[in-house]
Amino acid sequence: EAQVTQNPRYLITVTGKKLTVTCSQNMNHEYMSWYRQDPGLGLRQIYYSMNVEVTDKGDVPEGYKVSRKEKRNFPLILESPSPNQTSLYFCASSERGPNEKLFFGSGTQLSVL
């Protein structure tokens, strides 16, 4: 089944403790992206990747890192999480870019205490 898999589904952590949210897709998509969803603000793009080893900042990249060493994986790293990063995070992928249908993961609800 074609899907985007994110883990974990829920995560509670404390300020400053490094964490990684994993994202994997099985559709051989070139484009992958991370979004955060906050009430009243919709989805805002954090980082995106057009292909392996090619990543770029979205609209809200501060405090986040990503890597794209393999085509299928696009982990999101928070090296020193802060409470303002408490949010619902989504990973998405498409065949070639944002002008095509995006496939979304089920989301990761992160709480930073």
Added chain:
Amino acid sequence: AQSVTQLGSHVSVSEGALVLLRCNYSSSVPPYLFWYVQYPNQGLQLLLKYTSAATLVKGINGFEAEFKKSETSFHLTKPSAHMSDAAEYFCAVSGYGNKLVFGAGTILRVKS
């Protein structure tokens, strides 16, 4: 640069009534326009997409949207609401480049 404005953070309709969710966009280049739907505790799913082939776009679950360049609008409609349509709906725009910009979302409530 692109931007999206969704008018009304909450819309409530009765079952069987017309659904109208409003979206206005700003884009310096011919846009790609999308409507995505998010059901509770799920990721987003594509409802429909405008790519300049036709101004009236039909999507899944009986939804459609009309592109009006003069009004810079891409409103989403469905003739008859069903209880299963209750969800949050997002309008999004992209142009040249690699960014897709989402609106703030509209929560649709369907009353029985």
